[in-house]
Amino acid sequence: MSLLLLFAFVAGLVTVLSxxxxxxxxxxxxxxxxxxxxxxxxxxxGLIISFSFFTLSLTFLVQSFxxxxxxxxxxxxxxxxxxxxxxxxxxxxDKFAAYASLFAGLGNQVQQTGKTVHSGFLSGFILGLAxxxxxxxxxxxxxxxxxxxxxxxGVNAFSVLMTLTYSFGAGIPMFxxxxxxxxxxxxxxxxxxxxEEIRRGFGVLMILTALAIYFHADVAFQQLTLNxxxxxxxxxxxxxxxxxxxxxxxxxxxxxxxxxxxxxxILYTAPKLIAGGDWFNSKPLxxxxxxxKVVLIDFWTYSCINCLRTLPYLTRWYDTYKDKGFxxxxxxxxxxEFEKDSQNVAEAIKRLxxxxxxxxxxxxATWRNFNNSxxxxxxxIDRDGNVRSVHFGEGAYxxxxxxxxxxxxxxxxxxxxxxxxxxxxVTRETYLGYGRADTYAxxxxxxxxxxxxxxxxxxxxxEVGLEGKWLVSKEKITxxxxxxxxxxxxxxxxxxxxxxxxxxxxxxxxxxxxPLPSKYRTDDMNEKGQIVVKEARKYNIVDxxxxxxxxxxxLHIPNGVSAYAFTFGAE
Numbered sequence: 001m002s003l004l005l006l007f008a009f010v011a012g013l014v015t016v017l018s019x020x021x022x023x024x025x026x027x028x029x030x031x032x033x034x035x036x037x038x039x040x041x042x043x044x045x046g047l048i049i050s051f052s053f054f055t056l057s058l059t060f061l062v063q064s065f066x067x068x069x070x071x072x073x074x075x076x077x078x079x080x081x082x083x084x085x086x087x088x089x090x091x092x093x094d095k096f097a098a099y100a101s102l103f104a105g106l107g108n109q110v111q112q113t114g115k116t117v118h119s120g121f122l123s124g125f126i127l128g129l130a131x132x133x134x135x136x137x138x139x140x141x142x143x144x145x146x147x148x149x150x151x152x153x154g155v156n157a158f159s160v161l162m163t164l165t166y167s168f169g170a171g172i173p174m175f176x177x178x179x180x181x182x183x184x185x186x187x188x189x190x191x192x193x194x195x196e197e198i199r200r201g202f203g204v205l206m207i208l209t210a211l212a213i214y215f216h217a218d219v220a221f222q223q224l225t226l227n228x229x230x231x232x233x234x235x236x237x238x239x240x241x242x243x244x245x246x247x248x249x250x251x252x253x254x255x256x257x258x259x260x261x262x263x264x265x266i267l268y269t270a271p272k273l274i275a276g277g278d279w280f281n282s283k284p285l286x287x288x289x290x291x292x293k294v295v296l297i298d299f300w301t302y303s304c305i306n307c308l309r310t311l312p313y314l315t316r317w318y319d320t321y322k323d324k325g326f327x328x329x330x331x332x333x334x335x336x337e338f339e340k341d342s343q344n345v346a347e348a349i350k351r352l353x354x355x356x357x358x359x360x361x362x363x364x365a366t367w368r369n370f371n372n373s374x375x376x377x378x379x380x381i382d383r384d385g386n387v388r389s390v391h392f393g394e395g396a397y398x399x400x401x402x403x404x405x406x407x408x409x410x411x412x413x414x415x416x417x418x419x420x421x422x423x424x425x426v427t428r429e430t431y432l433g434y435g436r437a438d439t440y441a442x443x444x445x446x447x448x449x450x451x452x453x454x455x456x457x458x459x460x461x462x463e464v465g466l467e468g469k470w471l472v473s474k475e476k477i478t479x480x481x482x483x484x485x486x487x488x489x490x491x492x493x494x495x496x497x498x499x500x501x502x503x504x505x506x507x508x509x510x511x512x513x514x515p516l517p518s519k520y521r522t523d524d525m526n527e528k529g530q531i532v533v534k535e536a537r538k539y540n541i542v543d544x545x546x547x548x549x550x551x552x553x554x555l556h557i558p559n560g561v562s563a564y565a566f567t568f569g570a571e
Contacts, residue, residue, distance in 0.1 A: 005162065027127065027209055042121035042124025048171045053132075075130075080134070080210040085207065264388040264407065270379070272286075273285070279357060281354070281355065281358060294380070296378060297331060301332055301335050306376060307375055313397050319355070327357070329356070333372075333375070342360065383407070426492040427462045429567050430566040440463065453468065459488070464489075467487065475564060479557040487555075488552070492568035497563055498539075498564035501534070501536075509554075541553070
């Protein structure tokens, strides 16, 4: 037990070196710019308490009292934005300090410890509580085991101790970051002279952080940093895994089974998938639906950065072998309560462009049936229903693909061949007709097969919206006004759109509410930068020349022009 506690503490310490720190790092830095020397202590203490409490009890709260995990998560985001506003505007800061002092004074009367309680500490503590709700750290074997056991068996004394130990380990480097920033502001003559400007700058950063988390841009940014931040894990050694095995009371072996031989060993009969939630990208595939197929079971969850690293490989395998009798089933087993929400999972699948079937495993039924303990975990099953290869974590991509190829009677890849390059994520193909449309902005209701006046909506990631008069048909939308507008929030380098018209007409293109820069014009544009629609075909709308990123596209489409579907490129 002491060994696991030690490694839980060290695992928490190295979390600061992983992409998972990105969503809370701006807020931690901002904490150092806040008023009060005690503020960093309050932030880290609040984060430790909040993260530990909700990790251990959120499932119980949701099930027992009907508390919405999404509501709590969004409330925490609102608190982050509020703190940004407080730092940005001095008048708000003074009012907040006054309210905080009232609470601090109440604590003084009760505890008579006025010299040790400060408004800076209290405000930092509240900020830390909010951070604990929005932070989803990379779950290695230790934290994953705690979360899985709490979700499936409830809380015990050891899981509480493990969670607190991990949280304290993670809190130490965060405290050093916040405290170091605070000291720099108070001791450096240059920083002290410009402290107010710096504080306001961090206020803006805090607000941007809140917006990024709300619109899932933090996950996208983590994905962009995957190739630049190393994957650090100190838990994947036989001693720690053996201790975890004892604590779990059995379960999957921590070793992996991979082979480059054309013959894979038969390990055991594959456990069953247990229905217990929604399916995405497919009808439920249970029992005979998988008979005669080679199946890769991928245990994952959409906020797990280690899982995100594997998605390009899984997608490539699925695209390559799906017509040869190969199926991937993503078993989405949530780490955190908000990941149980079907809408959140559906949005993540669209955002991450996951093409293969995904099933929810909110109650850990399939997870337990496979005796799994890791995110991600891959179980490869042959046509006769036997598990032939198992791998936990990242890596071994060539070995896993060769195992797939062996079961499909394909020649193996050369082991010296490098793994496929990680592809950039792009917005998935987006259909506009009501027959296949599923990405219109929330609240924008389509009026099928009749002209309707639409109004502008706020677009979230990968959503489309209409403004002005449009006729929405099953396969297309047609402009019914002089200046109808089609908008798209996309992630890509190139944007293509299938268009048609009876008479040649020109479409005006804007990027991020400004005229499209000339350097991004395409071969389908005239000298004014307009798309000239002459016949029914796919048009190259925007070419960012490798400046891959998220943007908002606005197309001013004249009367009579029809649009069918957007597609995207990342080169």
